[in-house]
Amino acid sequence: MADQQQAEVEFLTGSSYQGNFVNERMEGLGEYTFPSGTKYIGGMKDGMFHGQGTLYFTNGGRFEAEWDKGKAVGPGIGGTYIFKEGLKYEADSWQYCDGIDRRFYSEVCNGLQPAGQSQKVDQEPAKTIPLGWYDCGDGFYNPDNRVVYDYDVQFLRNADIDEHEWIVSTCHKGVKDGEPLPYAMETSKTRT
Structure with a gap:
């Protein structure tokens, strides 16, 4: 039977990992933090993202996916990217800020401002x-x-x-x- 233990490790690359290890490999549930501050929280197997897991980016967005040996394996882009405002990117039905509709997400949700008061950025005040x-x-x-x-x-x-x-x-x-x-x-x- 494999020897499972919980540990917190900092790597020479500047990354860190807190979670389960099996035979000195990241395996089971854990939290892997990149030097940039991006975090992965979810399943690990043989040192790679595996099973359900989410990447949390420093800009507030996140990428939720099913992982197989380090690769996102869902449809489209392999998972779902969710912007910090809650907008989900869906490759086959994406309608936000494309070549036809250039509204900000807040305008899609809340409507357009009156003439002469157009938004210049998504989140007011700029x-x-x-x-x-x-x-x-x-x-x-x-x-x-x-x-x-x-x-x-x-x-x-x-x-x-x-x-x-x-x-x-x-x-x-x-x-x-x-x-x-x-x-x-x-x-x-x-x-x-």
Whole structure:
């Protein structure tokens, strides 16, 4: 019979695990925390996510899935992503902020504001974006050092070149009063 024990371990990678071990392998129920702060709570087998488990992200979102040897195995994206506001991503019936309907989730739930009072962000009041930085949805991005900070200006992650390019071409930028917004200067393009 396998030797099962409960333990709390910190790894050299900066990750940690609290839960069951069998033969010195993570197995059974446990909580695995990545260096980024993302947590997995659920089943483990032979050191991998296995069975029911949920990834909790630092932005407040979560991914619920059935896992098999470390891989999410449900339909669509393998599980269900739930945003911090409670919106569930469903690949086959996704209607939020697509190419046709650009409303924020709060507008889908609560209706549109009167003319002239349109929302500029999902959660009002909008955060003040530091000058020259960008609001990338889960925090502020400083293009000078390519770091994404949460809204309390705590480190979240380093942006790679693809994320950097996406943020500077897509997201709201902190500008001085009266300065034109970068996206307002672009001409509109017709989608094909």
